[in-house]
Amino acid sequence: METYEMIAKTFQGLEEVLAQELTALGANDVQIGRRMVSFTGDKEMMYRANFALRTAIRVLKPIKHFEAKDADEVYEQVKAIPWEDYLDTNRSFAVDAVVYSEEFRHSMFVSYRVKDAIVDYFREKTGKRPNVRINKPDILLNIHIAQTTCTLSLDSSGESLHRRGYRQEAVEAPLNEVLAAGMLLLTGWHGECDLIDPMCGSGTIPIEAALIARNIAPGVFRQGYAFEKWPDFDADLFETIYNDDSQERPFNHKIYAYDNSPKAIAIAARNIKAAGVAKDITLKQQPFQQFEKPAQRAIIVTNPPYGERISANDLLGLYAMIGERLKHEFTGNTAWILSYREECFEQIGLKPSTRIPLYNGALECEFRKYEIFEGRYREFREKGDRLDKDYNADNRPRYRARTDDEPRQRRTPWNERRQPSDRPPRHRDTRSRNDRD
Numbered sequence: 001m002e003t004y005e006m007i008a009k010t011f012q013g014l015e016e017v018l019a020q021e022l023t024a025l026g027a028n029d030v031q032i033g034r035r036m037v038s039f040t041g042d043k044e045m046m047y048r049a050n051f052a053l054r055t056a057i058r059v060l061k062p063i064k065h066f067e068a069k070d071a072d073e074v075y076e077q078v079k080a081i082p083w084e085d086y087l088d089t090n091r092s093f094a095v096d097a098v099v100y101s102e103e104f105r106h107s108m109f110v111s112y113r114v115k116d117a118i119v120d121y122f123r124e125k126t127g128k129r130p131n132v133r134i135n136k137p138d139i140l141l142n143i144h145i146a147q148t149t150c151t152l153s154l155d156s157s158g159e160s161l162h163r164r165g166y167r168q169e170a171v172e173a174p175l176n177e178v179l180a181a182g183m184l185l186l187t188g189w190h191g192e193c194d195l196i197d198p199m200c201g202s203g204t205i206p207i208e209a210a211l212i213a214r215n216i217a218p219g220v221f222r223q224g225y226a227f228e229k230w231p232d233f234d235a236d237l238f239e240t241i242y243n244d245d246s247q248e249r250p251f252n253h254k255i256y257a258y259d260n261s262p263k264a265i266a267i268a269a270r271n272i273k274a275a276g277v278a279k280d281i282t283l284k285q286q287p288f289q290q291f292e293k294p295a296q297r298a299i300i301v302t303n304p305p306y307g308e309r310i311s312a313n314d315l316l317g318l319y320a321m322i323g324e325r326l327k328h329e330f331t332g333n334t335a336w337i338l339s340y341r342e343e344c345f346e347q348i349g350l351k352p353s354t355r356i357p358l359y360n361g362a363l364e365c366e367f368r369k370y371e372i373f374e375g376r377y378r379e380f381r382e383k384g385d386r387l388d389k390d391y392n393a394d395n396r397p398r399y400r401a402r403t404d405d406e407p408r409q410r411r412t413p414w415n416e417r418r419q420p421s422d423r424p425p426r427h428r429d430t431r432s433r434n435d436r437d
Contacts, residue, residue, distance in 0.1 A: 001042040003028075007153065008037050008049060008056040013358040013367075014182040018055045021185075025052060046227065047238050050157055051219035054181035054212070057160050060142055060153035068150050069103055071113045074143075078117035078152060086154065089122055091229075092133035096155065099145045114143055114152070138229045158226030165221030166275035169267045170202045175303050179360060180208045181218070183367055184301060186356060187336050191251050194298040198288045200257035203268030203281075205301055210277035213251040221275065253296070255280055260287040289321060293329040300326075300335035306344070306363065316347050323348035330372045340365035 010018045015032045022030050025048055027039035041049070049059045063086070066077045087093055095114045097107040104110055119129045140155040162178040184205065189195060191213030197205045211218060219225075220242070227233060257272075259265050265285045272278050304322065305315065319339075326335055327350070339345060340363045345352075354369035 001044065003040055003042050005029075005038060005040055005062050006046060006049065006156075007060040007062065007151075008039065008053060009058050009060065010035060010037065010055050011057070011176075011179055011182065011359055013356060014055045014178070014186075017182050017185045018053065021053050021055060022049070025049065043232070043234060044237060044241070046156055047241050050161065050225050050227070051241055052217045053161065054208070054218050055178055055185065056157075057162060057178055058142075058155055058157035059161075061156055062151050062153045064152045066150050066152075067148050068145075069148050071104065071109060074110060074145075074150060075113045075117045077150070078114050079121050081121075081152075083118055083121050084125075086231075087118070087122075087130055087139050089126055089128040089130050091138035092131040093118065093139040093141060094132060094134055094137040095141045095143065097143050097145070101145050101147050103148055104145050110143060110145065114141065140226050154226075154230075156225065156227040156230075158224065159222075161218075163222070164218050164275075165223060166207065166271060167202070167204075168270040168274050171261070171264050171267055174202045175204045175360070177204055177208060177218070179358065180204045180303075181212065183303075183336065183338060183358070184209055184212055186367060187299065187301060187334075187369070189299055189301070191249075191253060194253045194256065194294060194296050196256045196258075196294065196298050196300045197302050198258045198286075198291055198300065199302050199304050200259050200268055200283075201264050201303070203257055203271045203283070205303065206255045206257040206268070206281045206283075207272060207275045207277060209255050209301070210251070210275070210280040213253070213255070213280065214277070215247050215249050216245075216277075251280055254282060256294070256298075257281055257283045258286040258288070258291070260285070288318075288325055291325045291329055293331070294333075298330075298333050300330065300333070300337075302336070303338045303360075304344075306340055306365075315341075315344060319344040319347035320349070323350055326350065326370065326372050331374050333372055335370045335372060336367060337370065338365055338367045 008018055008022065012035050015035065015037055018037045019030050019032050022037060022039050025045065027041050027045055027049070029038070029040040031038045039045075046059060046061065049056065053059075064077065064081055068074045068077055093115075095111040097110040097114070099107040099110055115132055119132075123129045140158055142153045142155045144151045144153070162176050164177050167174075167177075189209075189212075191209075195206075195209050195213075197209075200206055208218075210216075228235075228238070257268060259268065262285055265283060269283055272281050272283060304318065322337070326348070337345075337348070338358065338360065340360070345366070345368065348370070350370045350372070352368035353371050356367040358365050358367050
């Protein structure tokens with residue numbers, strides 16, 4: 001099977017986690033960039049990347065790399081591509097442009113010139129032209145320009161991969177699913193102990209945690225991918241990937257999700273049910289003020305309010321209360337908190353052992369780790385104690401490229417996969433996406 005270059009896009013701060021995911025999938029030539037990770041693989045790897053990656057926003061397949069100083073040069077370079085290899089006049093297409101350049105000021109104009117080049121190519125060769133369709137095109141193209149360096153790619157994902165398919169409803173400003181999964185993977189937790197989100201909102205962190213704990217692929221809920229409309233789509237290959245649940249595993253602990261809002265709890269309950277992980281998550285309406293020390297060892301991962309919809313005094317009081325609860329009711333455990341206001345972190349009153357910059361939308365946040373212990377920090381460290389000894393949270397994941405002589409991990413063959421007794425067999429809807437709509 002042909003091997004080619006691919007690019008997985010992600011959020012800034014999650015590149016190393018994504019690289020680790022790709023290495024675990026068996027991708028080759030994994031290289032980290034800014035908000036992206038490049039790799040090589042075949043068609044099966046492209047399908048698996050879309051289906052299994054938790055921290056990728058989309059997976060691109062580059063068609064051409066070139067240099068261009070203006071939109072006219074972009075037009076000529078794009079028009080020189082043999083487009084009949086990717087598109088025909090009976091199919092529709094759309095172009096998405098991402099531009100970081102002083103030479104190209106308007107990404108929309110770049111999109112128009114790429115579109116014009118493709119339309120003119122077919123019109124000159126056949127007298128006909130493919131249609132441009134913004135919503136649900138047959139072929140989605142992506143052009144990325146950094147100064148004068150251009151990359152034109154096929155978008156194999158279509159709708160952003162953070163749209164898992166389980167979300168029924170959301171609270172205002174919900175946490176992105178890719179960011180939630182990335183936060184969880186940064187902690188090193190994979191289900192080795194209980195996990196608590198005391199401010200769960202619509203349930204994104206608990207749901208993503210349950211999927212990680214059971215190693216359920218996030219793509220199992222999606223209705224489709226852009227590559228399903230490509231001329232070379234291999235339905236049998238993707239069906240095999242979709243139904244292969246041999247890597248799923250049991251989860252012997254519990255996830256606890258709390259929120260003070262009855263509306264948030266109702267929304268979270270619907271989302272949790274839709275994701276099929278209700279038996280792994282205990283959901284309860286409870287304010288953080290009533291948080292009590294868990295009976296078993298646990299980790300907290302949470303995303304408290306930042307102050308966009310809460311007064312300054314109430315916000316600072318909230319974070320002071322979080323710190324008080326952690327000091328008195330969470331000793332011997334570890335908490336990870338995402339926020340973006342330094343004055344909020346200061347109110348917690350605890351010294352973080354790890355600080356990881358992350359972006360939540362346009363907000364430049366930090367994801368901080370707090371080891372909650374009794375006594376003085378120096379004494380705690382001098383004794384060589386660790387609160388995270390049950391899971392690999394010493395450091396955030398570090399990328400290690402697979403060497404040429406290191407074999408890939410053997411995947412369980414399709415005909416040897418197990419059928420879990422606690423989940424029904426997967427039977428994917430094989431109708432076209434248009435028929436489903």
